[in-house]
Amino acid sequence: MGNVPSAVKHCLSYQQLLREHLWIGDSVAGALDPAQETSQLSGLPEYVKIVEVGPRDGLQNEKVIVPTDIKIEFINQLSQTGLSVIEVTSFVSSRWVPQMADHSEVMKGIHQYPGVRYPVLTPNLQGFHRAVAAGATEISVFGAASESFSKKNINCSIEESMQKFEEVVKSARHMNIPVRGYVSCALGCPYEGTITPQKVTEVSKRLYGMGCYEISLGDTIGVGTPGSMKRMLESVMKEIPPSALAVHCHDTYGQALANILTALQMGINVVDSAVSGLGGCPYAKGASGNVATEDLIYMLNGLGLNTGVNLYKVMEAGDFICKAVNKTTNSKVAQASFST
């Protein structure tokens, strides 16, 4: 930029910019008329489903223990933003994840809005039964593409974890409860470093084969780039249709949106994110974790992709939870919007 006079107060506020000019869907000045759809980035899906993992993956990695009533209020706010999937909590032992100790209370306490789904994590059969008792109607199981990560994170080998999940999935399917499968370390492992696309494919195929309706491929430590994302997806998509895949990108190295864009260009249309980019990275102290839902929505809006989610309402929920965990938001959109 050249000279910068003190004319800030004469600018359009960023809220105004977002609202009137640059939030696709409220197009102005013909910049985004239907005639320009021909210039839509090639191969992008029309609709993208956002899976909001803030209350689970986000809060799980926050130091401040959030009271149960705040969690419930947070999820209730998210339920009114247009998000169609909100991951509520995790039925793990409170010894491992103290933040999720109130899983049953949260599950029972939230208002389940029509049209919104509320999956919960269930690492084993015991957790599954508790989840169902608390009113869960959708669950997730969490595998890894790295043996070391599996052992350190859930205390068993990949094979042992798959056997546990088979039990859970069997019971779930018996009760018509859909199961989502996560594969962590899909683009790299904090212990092993590089993870081959073949390994990711093998684990994904296993989860898909046992009955998971969707496989979320997680860049757990955010080391992936568009190059490694493409190679991994090319491998996985030989075995699993793109409609059954999702990406879960962490923004630890600032690569998340570029990686997500790459996945979208390859036909993936389900993306996990966390409001305010909640949750740091347990493997790099002070570094960021989840990609921020606000920043994701901003990009998807700009691409003309339909999400059904109201960016402002998400920012409000983000503001609420950031105050509750006493931290500044990790969302750049929120930072820019609330600062003028």
Place this chain on the structure above:
Amino acid sequence: MPSLLSGSILEETSQLSGLPEYVKIVEVGPRDGLQNEKVIVPTDIKIEFINQLSQTGLSVIEVTSFVSSRWVPQMADHSEVMKGIHQYPGVRYPVLTPNLQGFHRAVAAGATEISVFGAASESFSKKNINCSIEESMQKFEEVVKSARHMNIPVRGYVSCALGCPYEGTITPQKVTEVSKRLYGMGCYEISLGDTIGVGTPGSMKRMLESVMKEIPPSALAVHCHDTYGQALANILTALQMGINVVDSAVSGLGGCPYAKGASGNVATEDLIYMLNGLGLNTGVNLYKVMEAGDFICKAVNKTTNSKVAQASFST
């Protein structure tokens, strides 16, 4: 996790389609970055900073701006910095020159490459450089004429290419018109700037499609701000369309004067990380850039805006 940072050997068959093999990074930290930092950095620190950057493999480092110190106090020491830096062979050191007076001062101080700064928005032009787009173009014509006379290459910037803080939406046609004007008068490269970072891959594509009808991609660069976190996705889009020159600032120096507390330039470290991961050659050593970033962040007393640096220095 050094092995992951250095970028593994990549199978070229799975290279993302249409990407260039080599990407030139134009480092604007010392100028665009520092210009937007509140803390006035002493001259000797600026010189040391630029000298460190010169040893990272970067081939273009924008040193300073020959503007009046009344407007941009941070750049008041432009001549001293220009004279004080060590000009390494193989590295180019362009400077901003808003008018003929600035141009002559720059040449007197040893500059061998200059840049002029236009805008695709009338309002931004008037508020930023106190004249209309047309008036600014006339000034630049004078500068470019003199520069070409002396065989000094000129780079042209077009700010507000994806949106303006005063006008909001900017049409791709307007960006093309201004870019064409600068290119036509003799600028060898046009850097298209998302000044307030509001662009997304969608608007980037539409704008580039328009500009590329008039200017070859080899003469274009993108200058993305990360105010809304969109910079790397926008840069990836530009690369996919054949652009292979990208501006960035080490540590993501420089905030946004239009959104207090928001970020500005995309961080060179994060850009290199992505380019390395894509198997694209930049010639730049990421670690050395991180060291220079660490140095300047301490000097301006702020934490880095680079996520790669945050993740790397924290374990």
